[in-house]
Every structure is written in structure tokens, then in C-alpha cells.
Amino acid sequence: MEEDGGRRWPMVVLTASPFHGHMAPTLQLATALQAKGFSIAIAHSKLNPPHPSNHPGFIFLPLSDNVSAIDDSSSFTRFIHDLNANCQPSFREHLTRLMSEENRGDKSIVVIYDYLMFFAGGVAIDLNLTSIIFRSSSAAYFPAFLARRQLHQQGQFLQQEFVMQDVVPGLHPLRYKDLPFSKSPIEDWHQLVAIFSKQRNPSAVIWNTVKFLEHEALSKIHEHYQVPVFAVGPLHKITPSPPTNFLEEDTGCITWLDKQAPKSVIYVSFGSLVTLDAKVLTEMAWGLAKSNQPFLWAVRPGSVRDSEWTEFLPEAFREETRGRSLIVKWAPQKKVLAHSAVGGFWSHCGWNSTLESISEGVPLICQPFNVDQGVNARYTSYVWKIGVELEVLERGEMEKMIRRVMVDEEGEEMRVKVGEMKEMVKNAVQNGGCSHDSLEGLVGFIISSS
Structure with a gap:
């Protein structure tokens, strides 16, 4: 699509994770951006892929993941590590090809990636492309995760080390029992903290939430990243989109x-x-x-x-x-x-x-x-x-x-x-509402980044 001044709008490449709770809002965001006039490509693992027939007009970019079915009895950290390591080469190949097609140029592609698929952010930065994180969890979870990570770094790992009903200092009203304690071995936690600590900073952050629900948490997120934060939820109310379920619905x-x-x-x-x-x-x-x-x-x-x-x-x-x-x-x-x-x-x-x-x-x-x-x-x-x-x-x-x-x-x-x-x-999702305006702000940010 062409802008008023004749500039080409960037193509938006969204990288979706194979978890249904992440895939659905990613495709909803893609649908909303397509309605605004952007060309959309979806990079996805071969595990739990989206159905192209449900999303006409999208370009689908399968990634070589070499991972088996998601199994909660195995190491989540190992799964995420393997998923990212295996998908990275094919994602880089897809982006390099897209950049060379139609003389797109270096900055006419913007990458939006699920935070679990953090390899995409690194590849985008290496290729001098704008990278934006998309988070499909609650905004309040982010400071809770940071608090849990800090406790881990202080050498406090296990639930037995805390009075679980006590409120976490500086994180009212959350109690220790509300923090994301892991059932995985401590070594897994070491690796998980290391993985997420090495992620490179994005150009912006998108959150599937509403400002009136999570204003305080969104302010903390902005303080942490020091980049624009766009609260564009609930995405399923922003735009109608086809079902993304991996199981057949009993209507x-x-x-x-x-x-x-x-x-x-x-x-x-x-x-x-x-x-x-x-x-x-x-x-x-x-x-x-x-x-x-x-x-x-x-x-x-x-x-x-x-x-x-x-x-x-x-x-x-x-x-x-x-x-x-x-x-x-x-x-x-x-x-x-x-x-x-x-x-x-x-x-x-x-x-x-x-x-x-x-x-x-x-x-x-x-x-x-x-x-x-x-x-x-x-x-x-x-x-x-x-x-x-x-x-x-x-x-x-x-x-x-x-x-x-x-x-x-x-x-x-x-x-x-x-x-x-x-x-x-x-x-919030109607014209003039906070989520509607935040989505418009995101559109402007993506255009300006090109």
C-alpha cells in the first residue's frame, strides 16, 4: 500500500509461538493491522501451525523448528531454547528474501514477535529492521516476573523459602504465592533467567490489555523498557477474526x-x-x-x-x-x-x-x-x-x-x-477510546519506522 506521499508502507512480519494462548492474539493483531492497510506475513513453527485458509491475504512463513509436541512433563526451558535455536536460521532466510523482493530496501519491513520467540528480535536488529515485542499476558504479570527473577538472582528459588501468603514488598497486592514459581529444577530456572536476561531491547512494546485495567503496571513497563508501549486490547474485540483453535469447537x-x-x-x-x-x-x-x-x-x-x-x-x-x-x-x-x-x-x-x-x-x-x-x-x-x-x-x-x-x-x-x-x-475499543487510540498510535509508529 502507498502512503499519501508515495512512500511504501512497511510489510509487518509477525512471529507467532505454537501455544494457542499466544497464537490467537497474534493472529488477531495481524488481522487488525491488515485492516489498517498493512501487508502481513506470519512466521510460525511447524508445530501447531495456523490455518492459511482462515486468513486470506496473509503470507505464511513456516519455520524449521525440529521440536516435538508441547509436553508439560518435560523441561519448558529446554523446549523454548530449542524452539528459538532451531527457528532462527529459517527466519533469517525468510527475512533476507523478503528484503530483496521488489526492491523493498533495508527498513521497509517491521518485525513484531511474541516474546517467547525472541530469536526474531535478534535477527531483526542484525538486519537493521525495527523490532517490536508483543505480549499476550497481563501487564501486571511483567513486574511480577521481574520480582521473581530478582528473588532467583538473590538465591531464593523454592516455595518453601517464603511465607506464601505474605505480600511481596513493593508489589502490593501480590503475594508470594501469586508469583510464577516453577516446578522445574533450579537449573532450569538458571537457564530461563539467563535466556530472558539476554534479550535485546525492542523499539516498542505491544500489550493485549486495556489501560483502565492495568494503568500502573503499564507505567512500570514503560519505565523498564524506555520505549513506546501500546495497550491495544482486548484484541478479540478490536477486530473480528477467524477461529484459531487447535481443537474442533463443539458448537x-x-x-x-x-x-x-x-x-x-x-x-x-x-x-x-x-x-x-x-x-x-x-x-x-x-x-x-x-x-x-x-x-x-x-x-x-x-x-x-x-x-x-x-x-x-x-x-x-x-x-x-x-x-x-x-x-x-x-x-x-x-x-x-x-x-x-x-x-x-x-x-x-x-x-x-x-x-x-x-x-x-x-x-x-x-x-x-x-x-x-x-x-x-x-x-x-x-x-x-x-x-x-x-x-x-x-x-x-x-x-x-x-x-x-x-x-x-x-x-x-x-x-x-x-x-x-x-x-x-x-x-475503549470504539473510536476515541484508549485501545482504539493506542492502535492508531501503533500504526503511526510502524509507518514512521520505515
């Missing part, structure tokens, strides 16, 4: 929801990566059963250790909940949360899920597992007060939490608060 659950009373259904889903013990899932099942609430439960195949799908569920549970329950393998989550029958979301509090719930005015039951989920759960329950955090994984406590959100007066207060936030999100 029949929408028909089931159509038959339920308004705000009566608790929706349960723990995302695309969480793996659980059958014992915990059985406690969840009985908590749902004893709550007497209708529920829609997405149980991802293989998400329960030593089970193919739901064979671990007791027959007595199935009998007790027959007629008021539906269990599916994967749900069209944004449509589910937007449905009038859904009154609560029992979630792992991944950032995409948290944003989607806020955007539809649905309060949460928070059951965080790792990475940024503890931070998100703390803000959801303690700061924004639009949910409750489940800290005791026992059926009686689970039943109580469901009732607090779905039946009690406290739940109605949460619904009012999150309903107000839904309207604020709606305003």
Missing part, C-alpha cells in the same frame, strides 16, 4: 445453552494446556453436582492424567447431573461467554480467558495453575472484585464458591462490577 453447546434460564449456567474450562489429576477433577465434578447449578464443562481430551477423556467421572455423578449438565471436548468460548444463559466462568485465569470474561460481563471462579494465572486471579478477586479465588481443592469448598458467584448476593455485586467493566471495554 452444539450453544443450542443447549439456548434452553437454559438466564444467568443460570456455570461454564467451566481450563484452556489449552493445563493438565489435571483425575482426583482433582472428581472433586470438581462433585462440587458442580452438589451446587445444583446447570453447568457446561469443557474437558479437553488428554487433559486428565492417565485418562483419554472423561472415563474417570463416577457414574453416580452422571446420574445426579443428568438433564442439567453438558460436557464437551472444546467449546466456542467467546460465544459461550456472550450467551445470556451463562452467569459464571470457572477458569484457570489465563489472560485471554480473563479478558474474554470481562468483555462479556461474566464473573469468575479463579483456579490458577502457573505462569501469569496467579497474578490474574489475584487482580480478579482482590482488586477488581469480579470473582473469587478457589484455594482449597475440595468439593465442599468448590460447591460454596459456585454458590457465592451464581446464587448469593455477593455474586450479584460481582455481576454489577463486571458489567460496568464490560461497558468500559466497549468504550
Whole structure:
């Protein structure tokens, strides 16, 4: 596309990681930038690739990753190291070829890369191209990660070394238990800290969040990087985009929801990566059963250790909940949360899920597992007060939490608060809103960088 002055707009090359929670917002950002007039290329691993047919007009650049399926039982650090080392050569080849085509010149390509795919930033800088980091986690997670890294560098590694309910000094309201402690060996942490400490500074940072939600954290991010920070979320509300799920959605659950009373259904889903013990899932099942609430439960195949799908569920549970329950393998989550029958979301509090719930005015039951989920759960329950955090994984406590959100007066207060936030999100993405203006600022930055 040509600018008014006849200059060529830069091509935007986005590098996506193979994690669904990262891939989806990356493709949403790409769709938003394409709508602004940019040519878009997606560099992606061969593991969990996007579907080109869903994104007409994009150029797809497969990277030679030589990695097997994501396995949470193996070393995450080793996986990230191998992914970056293996993808780098083919990414450099793609960029070099694109730069030579049509006499593009040195600075007519801008690279936006998922922070887990940090090799792309290094290659871009080596080739004298503008590099921009894209973060799909909450902004509040960033200072939490820095605090955890600092503790590590001070020689404090393990959960046993802290009073986990104490608030981290300088990081109120986060407790030590909310920080991203790793189940990996200490040596893995050494390597992970070393990897992220060596990343080269970008020209700008993009965050899939909203300023009114995370103003303080965004200010800390700007202080850290000393470059422009663009809060352009929630991206799924900025622009409609095709599904990016790696699993087939069961759209029949929408028909089931159509038959339920308004705000009566608790929706349960723990995302695309969480793996659980059958014992915990059985406690969840009985908590749902004893709550007497209708529920829609997405149980991802293989998400329960030593089970193919739901064979671990007791027959007595199935009998007790027959007629008021539906269990599916994967749900069209944004449509589910937007449905009038859904009154609560029992979630792992991944950032995409948290944003989607806020955007539809649905309060949460928070059951965080790792990475940024503890931070998100703390803000959801303690700061924004639009949910409750489940800290005791026992059926009686689970039943109580469901009732607090779905039946009690406290739940109605949460619904009012999150309903107000839904309207604020709606305003943020409209013309003149903070996220809309931030996206326009990003567009101007990309153009000026060429």
C-alpha cells in the first residue's frame, strides 16, 4: 500500500509461538493491522501451525523448528531454547528474501514477535529492521516476573523459602504465592533467567490489555523498557477474526445453552494446556453436582492424567447431573461467554480467558495453575472484585464458591462490577477510546519506522 506521499508502507512480519494462548492474539493483531492497510506475513513453527485458509491475504512463513509436541512433563526451558535455536536460521532466510523482493530496501519491513520467540528480535536488529515485542499476558504479570527473577538472582528459588501468603514488598497486592514459581529444577530456572536476561531491547512494546485495567503496571513497563508501549486490547474485540483453535469447537453447546434460564449456567474450562489429576477433577465434578447449578464443562481430551477423556467421572455423578449438565471436548468460548444463559466462568485465569470474561460481563471462579494465572486471579478477586479465588481443592469448598458467584448476593455485586467493566471495554475499543487510540498510535509508529 502507498502512503499519501508515495512512500511504501512497511510489510509487518509477525512471529507467532505454537501455544494457542499466544497464537490467537497474534493472529488477531495481524488481522487488525491488515485492516489498517498493512501487508502481513506470519512466521510460525511447524508445530501447531495456523490455518492459511482462515486468513486470506496473509503470507505464511513456516519455520524449521525440529521440536516435538508441547509436553508439560518435560523441561519448558529446554523446549523454548530449542524452539528459538532451531527457528532462527529459517527466519533469517525468510527475512533476507523478503528484503530483496521488489526492491523493498533495508527498513521497509517491521518485525513484531511474541516474546517467547525472541530469536526474531535478534535477527531483526542484525538486519537493521525495527523490532517490536508483543505480549499476550497481563501487564501486571511483567513486574511480577521481574520480582521473581530478582528473588532467583538473590538465591531464593523454592516455595518453601517464603511465607506464601505474605505480600511481596513493593508489589502490593501480590503475594508470594501469586508469583510464577516453577516446578522445574533450579537449573532450569538458571537457564530461563539467563535466556530472558539476554534479550535485546525492542523499539516498542505491544500489550493485549486495556489501560483502565492495568494503568500502573503499564507505567512500570514503560519505565523498564524506555520505549513506546501500546495497550491495544482486548484484541478479540478490536477486530473480528477467524477461529484459531487447535481443537474442533463443539458448537452444539450453544443450542443447549439456548434452553437454559438466564444467568443460570456455570461454564467451566481450563484452556489449552493445563493438565489435571483425575482426583482433582472428581472433586470438581462433585462440587458442580452438589451446587445444583446447570453447568457446561469443557474437558479437553488428554487433559486428565492417565485418562483419554472423561472415563474417570463416577457414574453416580452422571446420574445426579443428568438433564442439567453438558460436557464437551472444546467449546466456542467467546460465544459461550456472550450467551445470556451463562452467569459464571470457572477458569484457570489465563489472560485471554480473563479478558474474554470481562468483555462479556461474566464473573469468575479463579483456579490458577502457573505462569501469569496467579497474578490474574489475584487482580480478579482482590482488586477488581469480579470473582473469587478457589484455594482449597475440595468439593465442599468448590460447591460454596459456585454458590457465592451464581446464587448469593455477593455474586450479584460481582455481576454489577463486571458489567460496568464490560461497558468500559466497549468504550475503549470504539473510536476515541484508549485501545482504539493506542492502535492508531501503533500504526503511526510502524509507518514512521520505515
